[in-house]
Amino acid sequence: MEQDDHSLPGDASEVGATSPGAHPGVGPRSPVIAPYRAAELQSRRLWVWSAVMLGLVVIAAIVGGLLLKVPYVALVPGSAKDTEPLLAVSGADEFPSDGELLFTTVRVRQRPNLWEYLWLKVDDDATVLPEQEILGDRTPEENREFNLAMMNNSKEIAVAVALEELGYDAVKTDAVVVQQLVPDAPAEDMLMLGDSILAIDDLPTTNTADLVEILAGREPGDEVVLSVQRFGDADLQDIAVRLDANPDRPEDGFLGIQPVDRPQFLNDFGFTVDIDSGSVGGPSAGLAFTLAVLDQLTEGELTGGSQVAVTGTIGALGNVGPVGGVLQKTAAVVDLGADAFIVPAGLGEAELEAIRARAGDDVEIIAVATLDEALAALAELGGDVGAVEEYASANAS
Numbered sequence: 001m002e003q004d005d006h007s008l009p010g011d012a013s014e015v016g017a018t019s020p021g022a023h024p025g026v027g028p029r030s031p032v033i034a035p036y037r038a039a040e041l042q043s044r045r046l047w048v049w050s051a052v053m054l055g056l057v058v059i060a061a062i063v064g065g066l067l068l069k070v071p072y073v074a075l076v077p078g079s080a081k082d083t084e085p086l087l088a089v090s091g092a093d094e095f096p097s098d099g100e101l102l103f104t105t106v107r108v109r110q111r112p113n114l115w116e117y118l119w120l121k122v123d124d125d126a127t128v129l130p131e132q133e134i135l136g137d138r139t140p141e142e143n144r145e146f147n148l149a150m151m152n153n154s155k156e157i158a159v160a161v162a163l164e165e166l167g168y169d170a171v172k173t174d175a176v177v178v179q180q181l182v183p184d185a186p187a188e189d190m191l192m193l194g195d196s197i198l199a200i201d202d203l204p205t206t207n208t209a210d211l212v213e214i215l216a217g218r219e220p221g222d223e224v225v226l227s228v229q230r231f232g233d234a235d236l237q238d239i240a241v242r243l244d245a246n247p248d249r250p251e252d253g254f255l256g257i258q259p260v261d262r263p264q265f266l267n268d269f270g271f272t273v274d275i276d277s278g279s280v281g282g283p284s285a286g287l288a289f290t291l292a293v294l295d296q297l298t299e300g301e302l303t304g305g306s307q308v309a310v311t312g313t314i315g316a317l318g319n320v321g322p323v324g325g326v327l328q329k330t331a332a333v334v335d336l337g338a339d340a341f342i343v344p345a346g347l348g349e350a351e352l353e354a355i356r357a358r359a360g361d362d363v364e365i366i367a368v369a370t371l372d373e374a375l376a377a378l379a380e381l382g383g384d385v386g387a388v389e390e391y392a393s394a395n396a397s
Contacts, residue, residue: 062115069111071131074120075324077331078105080309080338083275083285083292091271094296099303099383101295103288104311104332104341105280106325110140125331125358133183136193146194146231147281150179154282155275157263158289158314161371165294165318165388167395168269173207173316174198175229176259179283180324185256186241194231196262200224207261208315218253220245261316273297284323286314287342287374294375300387302378309333309363310374312344318371322346330358330365340364340381342374 080102087094111131112120120126135143160171175196181188197205201224205211218224226239243253260283273296275289288310295302311329313321322344333341343355345367356365368374379385 068114070114070117071111072117072128073131073134074109074112074117075127075129075328076107076109076120076123077125077328077335078107078325080104080329080332080336083288084296086276087292087296088274088276089271089296090274092297095299097295097301097303097305099301099305100307101288101292101303102307102309102333102336102338103285103292104309104329105285106328108134125328127325127327136181138193144281148279149194149231150283151277151281151285153177153260153263154284154286154313155277155289156265157261157316158286159273159275159293160263160265161314161316161318162273162290162293162297163269165290165371165392166297167392170265170269171316172264173261174264175262176205176208176211177262178257179260179313179321180258182256182258185254186244187256190239190241191226191228191257192230196229196231197226197259198229198236199227202227207317208259208319208321209317211259215243215246215255216249216252218243219251220253222253224253224255258321260313260321263316282323283313284311284325287312287320287344287368287371290314290371291374291378294388298387298391300384302383302385302388304378304382304384306339306381306383307337308378308381309336309338309341312342312368314371320344320346320368320370320374322348326351326355327358330355330363334359334362338363340366340377342366342368342377345369345373 082100083103084097084100109116109120117128120128138146157171163170175198178187178191178193178195178197181191181193197211199205200211200214203210203214205214215224220243223240223242226241227236228239229236241255243255246252246254273293275292277285291302291310309329311323311326313323315321326343326347330341341355341359341363343352343365345352346369347355347367352365352367359365366377368377375383375385375388
């Protein structure tokens with residue numbers, strides 16, 4: 001019998017050959033099964049490769065999100081601290097209190113990374129704002145210095161207003177300072193935070209009341225000339241601004257600033273009051289410090305033994321101005337378990353409703369527009385406001 005010179009009988013390497021006992025078509029290298037196993041192996045390799053690539057993409061996204069800083073600023077809950085340990089009185093009697101007047105703060109997180117930004121956007125206790133809205137044209141360091149200057153100014157006003165309330169001739173004002181700019185309002189592109197406005201159309205603006213009265217006499221579309229002194233600059237410059245309509249009083253002109261009085265102080269009273277605010281910046285503790293000085297210098301318990309948190313600027317005439325981050329401050333006050341939280345009435349009804357909703361039944365929210373209203377609120381809480389009146393009467397006589 002003839003045979004192929006290239007194979008031996010029973011050689012399993014021969015195409016179609018079978019080993020003893022094997023069934024045709026199902027051998028170890030069957031022409032039917034082998035392609036399927038190759039396809040399965042290729043599919044597994046593709047799946048592994050896809051999983052590796054997906055993992056690398058996920059890792060790259062995570063790392064990239066951690067490294068990518070977004071141009072936003074987040075306001076998150078800060079703290080609520082007792083003001084009494086911060087006060088130092090020299091040359092006069094002090095009267096410690098059982099209750100507490102708390103000043104509140106907000107923590108500012110600048111340029112969070114992408115993942116922090118996304119998390120903060122869904123956090124009900126956080127407010128995320130464009131960096132430009134907070135910093136304006138300043139660098140973070142310049143903004144820090146500005147806020148510390150505003151805090152120092154606020155402390156001086158707070159002490160002076162408290163002494164005025166106690167019957168001393170302690171303060172006069174000569175201008176208003178731009179504390180905040182309203183987005184998209186006329187002043188936004190013309191003024192800067194910290195600018196002092198000394199006059200409008202040559203009419204002196206010695207305090208906030210003057211500025212409001214002058215603008216109330218102007219109509220939307222009117223052009224006014226502001227006499228402005230830049231922050232840190234002694235020179236005056238004239239800046240023309242065309243007014244919009246006031247959102248609350250459409251017939252009145254609207255400049256679009258939140259002003260605070262620029263004070264000049266008389267402080268020769270035979271005693272001094274110092275406030276150590278540490279590294280905290282901004283003017284929002286003004287009302288709290290004013291009440292704290294009154295409480296420290298009078299025998300009565302101004303809080304009635306309660307724990308009362310306070311926020312709001314204080315003007316030289318005793319007016320209370322709105323501040324930012326009050327929702328975050330409310331969260332801190334609720335966590336602390338304070339009895340009440342005094343806030344500026346000028347925040348507006350929508351924001352006040354949000355604050356009351358955040359406080360729930362845990363903390364009483366009290367909105368005030370002036371120092372007198374704040375004292376009346378403390379009296380309602382059981383505070384001895386009469387001690388302040390007695391001190392003032394004795395001082396006047």
